[in-house]
Amino acid sequence: MADDALKIRSFxxxxxxxxxxxxxxxGNLVIPETFQPDLPVGYDSIKLRxxxxxxLDVPTNSIMDIVPISxxxxxxxxxxxxxxxxxxxxxxxxxxxxxxxxxDFGSSDGxxxxxxxxxxxxxxxxxxxxxxxxVLLQPAFKYDRDFVTQLFDYSDQFIQPIRKILKMTNGRYAxxxxxxxxxxxxxxxxxxxxxxxxxxxxxxxxxxFPKEPSGMAAGxxxxxxxxxxxxxxxxxxxxxxIRAMV
Amino acid sequence: xxxxxxxxxxxxxxxxxxxxxxxxADPDIDFQGVVVVGTPQDNTLKGLVGQRVAKxxxxxxxxxxxxxxxxxxxxxxxxMNTMSEIGDLGISIIGLKFIGKQATFVVTNEYTPFVLDIxxxxxxxxxxxxxxxxxxxxxxxxxxxxxxxxxxxDHSKQ
Numbered sequence: 001m002a003d004d005a006l007k008i009r010s011f012x013x014x015x016x017x018x019x020x021x022x023x024x025x026x027g028n029l030v031i032p033e034t035f036q037p038d039l040p041v042g043y044d045s046i047k048l049r050x051x052x053x054x055x056l057d058v059p060t061n062s063i064m065d066i067v068p069i070s071x072x073x074x075x076x077x078x079x080x081x082x083x084x085x086x087x088x089x090x091x092x093x094x095x096x097x098x099x100x101x102x103x104d105f106g107s108s109d110g111x112x113x114x115x116x117x118x119x120x121x122x123x124x125x126x127x128x129x130x131x132x133x134x135v136l137l138q139p140a141f142k143y144d145r146d147f148v149t150q151l152f153d154y155s156d157q158f159i160q161p162i163r164k165i166l167k168m169t170n171g172r173y174a175x176x177x178x179x180x181x182x183x184x185x186x187x188x189x190x191x192x193x194x195x196x197x198x199x200x201x202x203x204x205x206x207x208x209f210p211k212e213p214s215g216m217a218a219g220x221x222x223x224x225x226x227x228x229x230x231x232x233x234x235x236x237x238x239x240x241x242i243r244a245m246v
Numbered sequence: 247x248x249x250x251x252x253x254x255x256x257x258x259x260x261x262x263x264x265x266x267x268x269x270x271a272d273p274d275i276d277f278q279g280v281v282v283v284g285t286p287q288d289n290t291l292k293g294l295v296g297q298r299v300a301k302x303x304x305x306x307x308x309x310x311x312x313x314x315x316x317x318x319x320x321x322x323x324x325x326m327n328t329m330s331e332i333g334d335l336g337i338s339i340i341g342l343k344f345i346g347k348q349a350t351f352v353v354t355n356e357y358t359p360f361v362l363d364i365x366x367x368x369x370x371x372x373x374x375x376x377x378x379x380x381x382x383x384x385x386x387x388x389x390x391x392x393x394x395x396x397x398x399x400d401h402s403k404q
Contacts, residue, residue: 063376066256089258106374108251115251116376122259123377184276189309189397191275193265194299194332196315196324198249199284208282214257227284227291229299234270237280242260246249246316 004182006079006235009174011166013087016050016129022161024169029088031131035158042141044097046154049132051091056113061095061134063108063115064203066123067155070213070240071163078236082213083166086175088129092155096137102148103203133158145202145223149216152245156216163212182233198246199227205245208232213240249317250372252379253344253364259380265314265342268386274394278306283328285321296328300335310338310397312389314381318349318372329357338397342389344379346370360396362389 012027019030035046051058070084093109094102101107108115118126133155141147171177198204199222207219208230222230232241269277283299286292303311311332315325325343332339333356341361343349347370351358364381367373 063251066258066376068258068261070261103251106250106252106372108374108376110374115374117252117378117380120259120377120380121262121264121382122256122380124258180270182277182279183270183273185273186276188274188276189394190278190307191269191393192278192281192303192306192308192311193269194281194283194303194311194313194328195265196283196285196313196321196328197255198317198321200287200320204249204285206282206284214261222282222284225284227286227295229281229283229295229302231302232280232282234266234277234279237260237263237266238270240257240261242257242282244255244257244260244316246254 004079004235006082006180006239008082008084008178008180009171010084010086010176011169011173012175013085013129016088016131018050022165024162024165029085029162031162037154037157042138042147044136044138047134047136049134051112051130051132053127053129056116058112060112060115060132061093061109062101062103064092064094064102065152065244066091067159068214068240069159069162071166072212073167077209077213077239077241078233082239083169084213085166087127088131089124090131090133090155090159092133092135092152094135094137094151096139096141098139100139143202145205148202149205149245153216180235180238182235197222199223203246207243207245209241210243214243215240216243219243250319250344251374251376252367252372253317254376255316255380256376264381264383264386265312265389268383268390272390278308285324292324293327296324296331299328300331300337303332303337304335308337310393312340312342312393314342318344322349326353326355326357330355333357338393338400340389340393340396342381342385346379348372362392
């Protein structure tokens, strides 16, 4: 069952710095200092900030998502080969220029060290770098689903050049390699996990099956599926088949 | 908008999900996979999606399932409905969600005693600290153990 195997190679990042171009060599990740796509009406700017481990005493807008940086090298989500970076994660935050936060059911703005519990499954560890992707909007921006989805899309466009480099990175430089299988144990009790995810509307949304692990492009929204159930194999799940937009 | 910060599951959380880690690695169960279901705004749809999950598990021959929720509040109705739909078809079901002191059940039924609380904050509230009340490996292991006991108990009743 070769189709069943998913190999994830992780490359550890020891330093993140700003430079002219994207680069990844000997554990050093270089990202451009500015990210300036053609921003439509409603946006003010997108600001990038590198936060070093143990230097979390910085102000933050409401935390919208934390995203691992992974790239599909061979196969589709759930099979084949994936390369991922460890030691660095993207943190997406957002507010308007007059300080209104983009979450109304409890906003996590404040000082980053007080608003983030490190070392959880969904958060960076204490020794990890954080790339803060801070989206600033004009006070009168049009709050709807398309607008918010596009905002997350920009973060994906920012990551894509790193993915391109990761796809070409030689596997021999990987820090760790894990091979996962959708293991079955016939004769034992059959067990399933059911995950209820947000799908009520703007910023209560999740994408399934993006092209890149934990990506946005080509993903299908659970809202567009009318919130109907979808079955994922363990390996699809492990390979970033869900992108949160909550 | 957005679900409560301390319970929300980030994309990184899904990538490293403790439930998939723990359930996918246990040789004493035959792990079938993860059913992802949304939480519709509309009441008729709320009932329908829960029912579809239950029918699907029944067709898969599932003996036991764990239901877990991202966030709390509005989605609690969906949670209890889906849990009941699955349980009513004779499938052993346990739940995992944020309860604390803030999100206790408004209505209780025969399934509510089988919901484990993932709250970790001292205050038992939505603390707005991202990651604080997330489901972790301890919760996942506890859920697996609890589900095994539930399956055994339900089986001996039959």
